[in-house]
Amino acid sequence: MNTQDSAMDKPAGPRGSVNPEKVLGGLASFAVGSRVCKPVPPPPPPPQEDDTYPSDFSKIAVKVSKAIPRRYDDDGDESASPPVIYVVPRDLAEGRNKDAYEPAAVCIGPLFDQTQRSTEPWRKLERYKWCCVRKLIVNAEAGPGRRGSCWIPDLHTPLLRKCLDRMTDLEPQIRASYYAAEGMLGGSGAAGVVHDGHTLALMMLLDGSFLLHRLLKQGAGRMSLSTAASGGGGGDDDDDDWTQVFGQRGVWGLVARDLLLLKNQIPFFVLRALFKLLIKDGRGADREDVLVQGGLRLFASLRPGGGRRPPAAARSSSSAMKITCRDVHHLLHLFYMSIDISRRPQQEQEQEQEQEQEQEQELWVPCATELEDAGVTFRAKTSTATSFLDVTFHGGVLEIPPLELYDDSEPLFRNLIAFEQTYPHLPAHVTAYAVLMDCLIKTPEDMRLLHKAGVLVSHMNGDRDVATGFFSRACAQARISSGESYLGFVMADVVRYQSARWPRWRAALVRNYLSNPWVVTSLAAAIFLLIMTGLQTFFAVYAYFKPPN
Numbered sequence: 001m002n003t004q005d006s007a008m009d010k011p012a013g014p015r016g017s018v019n020p021e022k023v024l025g026g027l028a029s030f031a032v033g034s035r036v037c038k039p040v041p042p043p044p045p046p047p048q049e050d051d052t053y054p055s056d057f058s059k060i061a062v063k064v065s066k067a068i069p070r071r072y073d074d075d076g077d078e079s080a081s082p083p084v085i086y087v088v089p090r091d092l093a094e095g096r097n098k099d100a101y102e103p104a105a106v107c108i109g110p111l112f113d114q115t116q117r118s119t120e121p122w123r124k125l126e127r128y129k130w131c132c133v134r135k136l137i138v139n140a141e142a143g144p145g146r147r148g149s150c151w152i153p154d155l156h157t158p159l160l161r162k163c164l165d166r167m168t169d170l171e172p173q174i175r176a177s178y179y180a181a182e183g184m185l186g187g188s189g190a191a192g193v194v195h196d197g198h199t200l201a202l203m204m205l206l207d208g209s210f211l212l213h214r215l216l217k218q219g220a221g222r223m224s225l226s227t228a229a230s231g232g233g234g235g236d237d238d239d240d241d242w243t244q245v246f247g248q249r250g251v252w253g254l255v256a257r258d259l260l261l262l263k264n265q266i267p268f269f270v271l272r273a274l275f276k277l278l279i280k281d282g283r284g285a286d287r288e289d290v291l292v293q294g295g296l297r298l299f300a301s302l303r304p305g306g307g308r309r310p311p312a313a314a315r316s317s318s319s320a321m322k323i324t325c326r327d328v329h330h331l332l333h334l335f336y337m338s339i340d341i342s343r344r345p346q347q348e349q350e351q352e353q354e355q356e357q358e359q360e361q362e363l364w365v366p367c368a369t370e371l372e373d374a375g376v377t378f379r380a381k382t383s384t385a386t387s388f389l390d391v392t393f394h395g396g397v398l399e400i401p402p403l404e405l406y407d408d409s410e411p412l413f414r415n416l417i418a419f420e421q422t423y424p425h426l427p428a429h430v431t432a433y434a435v436l437m438d439c440l441i442k443t444p445e446d447m448r449l450l451h452k453a454g455v456l457v458s459h460m461n462g463d464r465d466v467a468t469g470f471f472s473r474a475c476a477q478a479r480i481s482s483g484e485s486y487l488g489f490v491m492a493d494v495v496r497y498q499s500a501r502w503p504r505w506r507a508a509l510v511r512n513y514l515s516n517p518w519v520v521t522s523l524a525a526a527i528f529l530l531i532m533t534g535l536q537t538f539f540a541v542y543a544y545f546k547p548p549n
Contacts, residue, residue, distance in 0.1 A: 083179030084329040086422040087111060087263040092477050093418075100411040101261060101418070105254035108207050108264045110178065110200060125255070129206040132213040137163075140278040159277070166273050167201035167208075174204060177267040177329075179422075208270045211259070211331070212278070212291075215271070219294030256298055257408050262415045262422070265330035272325055288325040295334045296323075302412060303339060304388045304403055332419055339387055340429055363432075363482055365439045365494045368446040371398070375503030376494065380454035389433050393490045396503055400455045405467055407460055413474040421478055432485035434475035439491075444468050 088101045106125045107117050117126050137156050138149065167174075258264055271291060279287065328334045365371070368378065381390065381399035388401045413434060420428040441447055441456075444464045450456040458467035482488040497503060 082424060083177055084267065084333070084423075085109070085178050085263070085265045086419075087179075088415075088418045089422060092421060094477075100414045101263065103258040103261060103264050105251050106210070106258050106264075108211070108259065109266045110174075110203055111263045114199075125210075125251070126206075129210040133160075133163075133206060133209040136209055136213060136274075136278045140280055163205055163274065163277055164201055166277060167204045167270070168198070170204070170270065170273060171200055174200065174267060174270065204266060204270050205274075207266050208274045209278075211266070212271050212274050214255070214259075214298060215291050215294030216279075217294070218297040219290040253301075253408075256302060257411060259331050260299065260302065260335055260412060260415055262332060262418045265332055268325065268328045268330050268334070291325055292323050292328065292334065295328075295331055296338055299331075299335050299338070302335075302408065304409065304412070305401065332415065336416060336419060336430075340389065340427075363435055363480065363485055363488060363491060365436065365491045366498055367442040368440045368449045369443070371440075371494065371498055372449060373504070374498040376498065378450060378453035378455055389429050389486075391433065391436065391487060391490055393493050393497075396497055398494060400450075402454055402457070404457045405460050405470055409460075410470060410474060413471075417475055417478050427486065428478075428480045428484050429486055431475060431478050431480045432487045434471045434478070435480060435485070436487050436491060438471040438475055441468055441471060 093101060103112075103122070105121060107122050116122065134151060137159050138151060141152075141155050141159060268291075272288060275288060275291065323334065323337055327337070366374070372378070375396055377397045379397050379399050381392070381401045384390075385401035388403050390401055392399045413430065416430045417428075417434060420426050420431050437456075441450065447456065447458070447464060447468050451458070456467075458464075458470075460467050460470070485491075
């Protein structure tokens with residue numbers, strides 16, 4: 001039987017039906033030349049549904065739906081206002097001496113737990129805070145112009161209860177004033193802000209009374225606290241501050257330094273609330289200015305500038321600055337406004353116009369010695385300077401207000417720069433100034449040049465390299481753009497002047513030929529001889545062509 005007969009003997013399937021096995025077998029045996037096509041793999045099975053995915057996705061969707069950016073209002077509600085007290089960002093403080101951001105004598109605010117407060121060297125002043133509360137309450141109940149001494153429970157306890165209740169009422173606003181997110185220094189500080197209501201209220205009462213006591217004493221000079229706040233007559237205060245901490249007579253200098261640390265702050269409205277409860281003179285907000293005046297006097301010796309001004313100088317400047325209690329967020333903010341508020345508005349507008357043209361300029365200038373070689377002259381700006389930030393450049397002269405550096409100047413500059421780097425919508429003037437000075441001072445020779453010009457004087461302990469790297473350490477990791485720097489146009493003008501040829505040639509002439517009187521005398525004699533020789537030659541030639549009759 002042939003092949004056809006054997007095929008015909010097999011039963012035929014239904015008409016029109018196709019056997020898929022035969023089709024696949026034919027495709028497998030189909031040859032093109034000497035190559036055989038491989039069978040097409042079947043499609044992958046559909047993924048099985050994971051029972052856990054829908055629940056995870058629902059959590060993600062809920063979290064995304066609730067991620068609404070918080071918007072702060074300007075309706076006067078302090079609980080809806082943005083935070084005003086921050087801690088130092090980690091990237092700004094890593095690899096540096098963290099002591100510049102830590103208190104040395106007193107802890108202020110909830111970023112420090114009770115365990116830290118009860119250890120040395122902070123324990124002594126923690127006890128003194130209770131004395132401040134007692135003194136303020138006793139004087140308040142004694143009446144205006146009078147000073148109390150004895151604690152009478154029936155008389156003074158109600159006022160103490162009223163102060164604690166007021167601090168408890170302010171708890172939402174107090175918590176909203178602090179921002180301590182992850183990635184910032186004081187990881188314990190992020191948790192340290194979370195106190196129960198009674199602990200936070202007591203902490204605000206103690207810290208607020210301590211600060212109020214200090215500001216009233218400074219604002220009133222040597223007058224008693226109750227007399228000063230009520231506008232009465234004089235009288236020495238019976239509280240000798242230096243005796244409160246035996247063995248540390250200079251502790252109050254450390255306290256003033258500690259009160260300007262970034263995270264060592266409490267909201268200023270806490271001081272205002274205690275002032276209204278404890279200072280009863282019937283004049284209200286008019287007398288609150290004594291807090292601003294006291295703050296300026298307290299920090300007068302720390303103000304950067306040409307020498308440490310006595311406290312009396314701060315009293316005259318406070319009236320000119322027009323700083324009110326409503327404008328102040330905390331003591332560091334008050335100090336910052338005092339060194340920057342004196343800038344002229346017209347000058348600010350001119351700088352903004354210049355900055356718009358210098359948006360892409362690099363914030364850099366050559367060092368002081370290179371600028372001197374290029375013909376730039378450094379001059380101390382004394383008579384017309386409104387602040388140590390008032391730097392100008394005109395006609396090849398870079399005028400910088402005098403600045404004296406002390407051992408406590410570095411923590412001050414670091415915290416001011418950290419304040420600018422964390423506080424929203426704050427002009428980075430101190431950062432810009434530090435960047436400029438860091439560019440100018442690269443070697444001890446640069447430091448010597450600025451010292452000779454009266455611009456910079458170092459009273460810091462240690463060798464000259466300590467002062468040379470002062471601004472480099474202060475502004476390390478600080479970020480600022482040319483559009484944010486009020487000195488951007490000044491630095492651009494300096495670079496353009498340094499790149500010109502004529503100032504460089506003129507500087508070389510002065511340096512090589514006019515460096516001392518003897519060289520000047522020799523040059524003048526040579527010029528005189530050259531002129532005389534020229535005149536002699538002229539008359540000799542003239543007489544040859546036109547002899548006399």
